[in-house]
Structures are given as C-alpha cells and as structure tokens.
Amino acid sequence: MKKLLTLFFSSLALFSVMAQVDKGNLLIKNGTVITITKGNLEQTDVLIKDGKIAQIAKNIQAPAGVRVIDATGHYVMPGIIDAHSHIALDGINEGTNPITPEVSEEDVINPFQIGIYRALGGGITTVHAMHGSANAIGGQCETIKLRYGNFDPDALKMEGAPRTIKFALGENPTRSHGEGSGIVPRTRMGVEFVIRQAFSEAKEYSEAWSKYNKNKLVKGFRGAPPAYSYRHEVLSDILNDKIIIHCHSYRADEIYMMLKVCKDFGIKRIVFQHVNEGFKVAPELAAQGAMASVFSDWWAYKFEVYYSTAYNAAILTRNGVVTSINSDDAEMMRHLYHEAGKTQKYGALTDEEALALITINPAKQLGIESRVGSLEVGKEGDIVIFKNHPLSIYGVPMYTIVDGIVWFDREKDPDDMRLVVDPKQNIDNAMLRDKNSDLDHCMEGAEFILDSELFNANKK
Amino acid sequence: MKGLQTIIGLAAAIICGVVMHAQAQSPKGKYANVALTNATIETVTKGTIQNGTVLILDGKIAGVGTNVSIPAGTEIIDCKGKFIYPGMIDAGTNLGLNEISAVARTTDFNEIGEVIPQMKALTAVNPNASAIPVTRVSGVTTALTIPTGGMLSGTAALINLHGYTPDQMYAGFEGIVLNFPNTGRRGFFDRRTDDDIKKASEKALASLNDVWEKAIQYHKLDSATKGKTGYYPELQALVPVIRGEQTLLVETNTSKDITAALKWVKEKKVKKVILTGVAEGWRVADEIAKSGIPVITGGVLELPTRDYDRYDRAYANAGLLKKAGVKVAIKSESSNNNYRNLPYHAGFAVAYGMNKEDALKAITIIPAELFGVADKLGSIEVGKSATLFICTGDPFETKTNVSHVFIDGWQMPMVSRQTELYDEFLKRDPGVNKTKK
Numbered sequence: 001m002k003k004l005l006t007l008f009f010s011s012l013a014l015f016s017v018m019a020q021v022d023k024g025n026l027l028i029k030n031g032t033v034i035t036i037t038k039g040n041l042e043q044t045d046v047l048i049k050d051g052k053i054a055q056i057a058k059n060i061q062a063p064a065g066v067r068v069i070d071a072t073g074h075y076v077m078p079g080i081i082d083a084h085s086h087i088a089l090d091g092i093n094e095g096t097n098p099i100t101p102e103v104s105e106e107d108v109i110n111p112f113q114i115g116i117y118r119a120l121g122g123g124i125t126t127v128h129a130m131h132g133s134a135n136a137i138g139g140q141c142e143t144i145k146l147r148y149g150n151f152d153p154d155a156l157k158m159e160g161a162p163r164t165i166k167f168a169l170g171e172n173p174t175r176s177h178g179e180g181s182g183i184v185p186r187t188r189m190g191v192e193f194v195i196r197q198a199f200s201e202a203k204e205y206s207e208a209w210s211k212y213n214k215n216k217l218v219k220g221f222r223g224a225p226p227a228y229s230y231r232h233e234v235l236s237d238i239l240n241d242k243i244i245i246h247c248h249s250y251r252a253d254e255i256y257m258m259l260k261v262c263k264d265f266g267i268k269r270i271v272f273q274h275v276n277e278g279f280k281v282a283p284e285l286a287a288q289g290a291m292a293s294v295f296s297d298w299w300a301y302k303f304e305v306y307y308s309t310a311y312n313a314a315i316l317t318r319n320g321v322v323t324s325i326n327s328d329d330a331e332m333m334r335h336l337y338h339e340a341g342k343t344q345k346y347g348a349l350t351d352e353e354a355l356a357l358i359t360i361n362p363a364k365q366l367g368i369e370s371r372v373g374s375l376e377v378g379k380e381g382d383i384v385i386f387k388n389h390p391l392s393i394y395g396v397p398m399y400t401i402v403d404g405i406v407w408f409d410r411e412k413d414p415d416d417m418r419l420v421v422d423p424k425q426n427i428d429n430a431m432l433r434d435k436n437s438d439l440d441h442c443m444e445g446a447e448f449i450l451d452s453e454l455f456n457a458n459k460k
Numbered sequence: 461m462k463g464l465q466t467i468i469g470l471a472a473a474i475i476c477g478v479v480m481h482a483q484a485q486s487p488k489g490k491y492a493n494v495a496l497t498n499a500t501i502e503t504v505t506k507g508t509i510q511n512g513t514v515l516i517l518d519g520k521i522a523g524v525g526t527n528v529s530i531p532a533g534t535e536i537i538d539c540k541g542k543f544i545y546p547g548m549i550d551a552g553t554n555l556g557l558n559e560i561s562a563v564a565r566t567t568d569f570n571e572i573g574e575v576i577p578q579m580k581a582l583t584a585v586n587p588n589a590s591a592i593p594v595t596r597v598s599g600v601t602t603a604l605t606i607p608t609g610g611m612l613s614g615t616a617a618l619i620n621l622h623g624y625t626p627d628q629m630y631a632g633f634e635g636i637v638l639n640f641p642n643t644g645r646r647g648f649f650d651r652r653t654d655d656d657i658k659k660a661s662e663k664a665l666a667s668l669n670d671v672w673e674k675a676i677q678y679h680k681l682d683s684a685t686k687g688k689t690g691y692y693p694e695l696q697a698l699v700p701v702i703r704g705e706q707t708l709l710v711e712t713n714t715s716k717d718i719t720a721a722l723k724w725v726k727e728k729k730v731k732k733v734i735l736t737g738v739a740e741g742w743r744v745a746d747e748i749a750k751s752g753i754p755v756i757t758g759g760v761l762e763l764p765t766r767d768y769d770r771y772d773r774a775y776a777n778a779g780l781l782k783k784a785g786v787k788v789a790i791k792s793e794s795s796n797n798n799y800r801n802l803p804y805h806a807g808f809a810v811a812y813g814m815n816k817e818d819a820l821k822a823i824t825i826i827p828a829e830l831f832g833v834a835d836k837l838g839s840i841e842v843g844k845s846a847t848l849f850i851c852t853g854d855p856f857e858t859k860t861n862v863s864h865v866f867i868d869g870w871q872m873p874m875v876s877r878q879t880e881l882y883d884e885f886l887k888r889d890p891g892v893n894k895t896k897k
Contacts, residue, residue: 114767121771283891300591300797302562311882318886331763341858393807393856416768430644430714430765432739
C-alpha cells in the first residue's frame, strides 16, 4: 500500500512538473547567430522543437504550424544568465543566525513580481535567485527560468539545476551579527572561525551517521541513530561537492581565506560573488579552479569596495579564471549585455570573451552549461533577439524566448504587465531610488538588524 | 681609487634619484599650447568638421576648422581616425563630497538641518577625491556637485575635474537646492505607511511656504535698510533666488509632485528655476513644456517608478520630454561614484527613442546653457575654454576609448587608481609562487 501511494504521489508530481513547464516550437529566420561557443553564423536560421534547439542552418523550412520570427538584420544570441540576483523572491535574508544553510529560496519564489518581466525585457532568461549576505553561511538559492505569466512558483524553477548556496564574507555578516546582534563574527577572523566550525561539526555529523549506518548492518547492534539535523545534512552535501558554494566576498584577504578553507575541507566547487578584489588573487583563484562572478564597475559604496577597478573582469579572464558579470540589482540585470560591453573599454576583451561573461560562463558557475549558455543543437531554446549588436549601446532586446516560447516581444509589449492587481496598493506612491543609499541588495530584509538599538549603540 | 668610488657612488645616487623620481607620484597635468590635427570634430553647436584641427592656446580654443594656422613650435597631436568632443558635463553628482558612501566620516554632502541653503558644496569639495580622476579619464570633465538631505539642502557648485583648490576647480555656477516635498518612496528600505508619507509631505510644504515667506520679508527689509538687517544665514542665502539672480534647483520626481512644484514655482514667481530628477516627467511632459522650465533628468538607467508602467519608461523619459518640447539635460546619478557612465545614460536614451544629436547636447551644451556658462563650456568653438576630449569613436559606445582629456587647457594624465591597479595586477609578479627558480 505504501509503495502504491508513493507511486501515486510521484506520478502526480511528475505530471504537475510536465504540466507546468511550457515548451514551444519556433523558427527564427535569417539572423546573425552568435553561438558563443562556435562562432558567428551570418543569415542563419534556428529551429526550436519542443523547447530544444533542433537545428541551426541556412534556409530551414518551417514545419507546419510553427511560428516564424523574421530576424533579418538582427542578432540572435543565447538568453542572458544572471548569476547573482534577488528577484522573484519574497524573502532574502534569514538574518537571525550566522549559519542558516537549512533555509532555501525555493520556498519563497514569487512568480508575480513585475521585475521578472522587466528582466525579460533586458534579454535575461535564467536567473540565480539568491539568499542575501547577512550570514556567513546563508540559505540555499534557486536557479529559475523567467517563465513570466505562470501563477505557480514551481513553474519558474529550472528543473534539475544543481543545488547552490550563499556564503558571505566581510562587512555584511560582521555588521549584521557582530555589530547588530553582538555575537561572533564581528571580524574577518570570526567569519573564518564560524565557517570552519560549521564544516567541522558537519564532518563529525556525517562520520557519526556513516558509522551508525555501517554498524546497524551488524547483527545484534543495539545503538541509537545520531540525532537528525537538516542543517548538518546540507553542510555535509557542501563538503561532498553536491552543492555549489556562491560566496559573497570583496577583499583579497577574505577570498584567499575562503580558498584555504575549501582546500582544507576538500571542497572543489566554489564561485566567488562580487569579488571586487578578485583581481589581486587571480593566480590563486585560477590555480584552485575557483570561479568569479563580478560587477562590471561598481565601487566606492562601502570601504571593502574602495580599492576596486573596472578592469577586474578582464584581469580575471586573462589569468584564466572563469568569470561572469552579474547584477545583484533589478535594474542593472536589464542591461547585462551593456555591463559586459564595458570589459571592451576596460581591458579590451574580444566580442566572444565579453559575451561569454553573461552566457556560457555564468552557466558554468551554476552547473547548467550542458543545457544553456550557448546556441548548440540539443540545448534548451533560450534565446534573445537584438536589434543592433548586443555589445553596442544601441542594442535593444526585441524578443526573449525561454524553452521555445516567446515571453517578451517588444513590438507587442503592453503598458501594464502585472499578473494580478493588488487592491491594497496605493497607486499614488512611486518607488524612487535613493541615490545615497549604501545598502546593496544583498542586505534586503536585514535592515531590521541595522536599525536595532544594539547596532546603533555599537556604532557610536 | 677613492675618486672612482665617489664617481660610482654619485652615478648610482643619480640613477636611483632619477628612477625614484619617476616612480614617486602620479603624473601631473600639463599646461600646453597644442594643435589637435586630422580629427573629426564634433562641435555640437556648429556641426561636424572632417579632417579638422583644434588649436589650444593659453587654456582656450584658439582655432577650429580645416584651415587653422598653427604657430611655429606648437606641439602637435595627430588625431587621425579619432574624434574630438567637448567635455561632458554631469549635471547631478556629489563628486568631491563623497569618498565612500557607507563610511560617514568620508561623506560631506549631507549637513544637519532642514533649511540650510547657506551650506556651500564648493567649501567641502576635495580636489583629491579618488573618483575625480576615475571620472575625468572617461571624458566627463565638468560636474555639478550637489548637497542632499533636508528640504533646502545647500548650494550646489559646478566644478571642472582638475585643480588643487576648490576655487581652481570652480566652473562658474552655484545654485540653491530644494528637495520639493515628496510623496514617493525612497527605496526598498523606506517602510513608511502611505499616510505617514502624505503627512510628511504636507508638513514639508507648509514649512517651505513659511521659509519662503520669511525670505521675501527679509529681502524687503534688506532692500529698505540697504543691507543692514542683521545676520540670518538661511534667509541671506535665499535672497538671490527671491531676487531672480540665482537659480533654484528643484528636485522632484513623481508626476503629482512635479505638477505641485510647477504650481508652487508659478505662485511664488520664482524666476530662475531648473527641475531636477523628474523621473515621471513623461507623464506630465506637456505640462512641463508649457511652463517653459528646463529639466535635468536622470539617471536614465533606472527602473520604472511604478509596477504598472511600461518597462522602458525610465530609458525613454528624456526622449519623451524632449519630444514634448522641454529643454532637457541628462545626468547620470549614482550611489557608487560611477559618473564616468554619463555617456551610457545618454546612449540608452538614444536606444530607447531620443535623437542622438539631442542626447549629445543633453550632456554638453544644454547643461552649459542651464548653468549660464555656455560662453566657456559645452561645445568646440573659438574663444571657449579648452575643455574637451579625444576618443576612438562614438563616445556613447561602450567600446570607445578616450585617449586624451583637456580641462581648461591642461592636458590630463590618463591614469586613475583603477588604471594603476590594472597595470599592477594584470600580470601579477610574483604569481602563485613567490620563489623564482
């Protein structure tokens, strides 16, 4: 009976997954196809069948009933991937403890956020929706595809994408916890300690379970199992490279510290996020196979980004580090192609290198490079069609396509793209950007800590 | 023998001295008479000149055209294949007032008080702020630096991004900043209720009217007593605006607030006014055009202000204002000292509908006109200040490199801390291994 029930529920789950994810057929005719991995193809067609790229060639005949987009004079490139974002989420920071791997963004996906549609308008198809940076070990993140229009949060998930988790070094965890709550870490020494402590405890935990699992097979064994801890389960999965670490970091010293921690615990899969001073330890990052996801040019909003340079992405690339350019910002993510273009001014990267920073490289960092990030037969039909070259300031995304379905069409874009209208929302209130704010979006939801009496007392 | 040692020692000292001197500090600006030849000159006001020359003498543009006679001995920079543009003007920054936003002790743009128009930005401009070289090597040569916070936040100043004292940097314009009572939210961290926002805005307007009434009374008393009215710094600072001698920079963004600001300005008969921000200007563009009041809008690279607005409204705003007949300048706006991106804000305005020529004017001659310095800045014309840059292509394009920058005739070193870090770390030495085999 139990087996039957399991079968019933698993088939239901399978059915619902299949029902949620729309996959389309589409023929894109006669564009300049920027494959990323295999050069540019002039006046070439791309055929998507059942959500996947079926053919890339000249003069493909449209199968019956398949929609055709004329891309003559336009540029056809893979959908842009943002390896660092906080859109489509209802919770960013579980700021109550320096170590919170037990929480996950997959539980708080908000498919109604208008930011999802706006990102499509910037050619984004895949987003790493991340936990914030209040904690040294934060929550698990979710890789989503921008299938805007679905009411079901699960329909946005990129099925089968590797698990990822947010770590954070430096000022954010130290001011949230040391300054805000009066507990370790208050310094970069403390950050190293809490991470090593968590990993060491997880190691003990998984060793205790291995021992128990081995012993319980022995006849006559009477011992009790160790206490179950989801936190330590997740940490153990990190130690076994089943989860990719995405580590918020800025300064060279803390990046180097984290590299050593990974080496000591045998962790191979780590991507440093922001990593403004990554250029200072580029040889070390490259030697350990660590990757870097950076801003194009943000600097000076706080002390740990004071000694930054817009040449960071170029220096990292030239030193052999797999590098991407991310946004961490609902506005900047709308023009990652322009941010990537800045590496041509700051470091003279080629078109191919610059575009890799927002396509195949972030795909590698999220472990999804076999599925997205370039235009190749067999890969998923995630595509953006540009008027003018995507690295030109005059480049404008005209169509954004996910799994062969057109989710954004500039010519047919209506004014109001909200999925639901909140009757409580006061339409007289506009949202403006505070030009003097020093909070990065990684701290969204953790403001309460920074407003606390203790924090303000410590500040004096 | 001893003599030889002395000579060797001396030689070594000289060599050391030369080497150390060369490495001691960042290169200085160079004041030079120079001819920039074979260039495509984008004059902004008088069209494009192919294969032309710009002659710089004594800090000024002494000749522009295809037939410029170059005095003997003038240094020549061959600009074959390159372009010359007037220096770009960012009409909304806090350059020199802000080193690191999050470190309060390094910021000087936000004084205590609601009504403090007497606080002068120029006083606090740090000529050695790290953002200044970072900005100017990208061709942004001039910036309005603005105090923020409170209602009447202080006096903004136009500065050129070269000089060792604020006065050497001063570019000839100061304006009083008014943050017009605002009904918008300031960001994701602004958790005030709608009611609180409304109340705060109403209270601010009442207080503004009160201050204005006092300033008018002060102006009358001051005129009657021939300047013997006593020391009232806030009111004294407002008098030039009341008298129509100085510009009031009115920061306002939501459509409702813009309308209210236009009404207020009319009621109070304020003569010299520029609206700044104007994020939702497109919504009331005709109204602004009718008022004849010019606008400094930006940043362009922003989100729409409301969930129900079309996704590209912020990108299109400047173009829509221009189309309605508003005189528009573009500013970059930045919380992270990225004023170097000004040309990209203009470029995005073009990608989303603005005429390219208008967008270029919006960051050169228009702000110069708005600040009353068009006789010196904003275009390549004989007699103007030699404040310009040379680049490899369209300055809005990200790929384009700026090769030379001149400010008031001073040729700028093309380095900043960001380029120095690149030079040091592109091929770090030692790499992973400190010991070399």
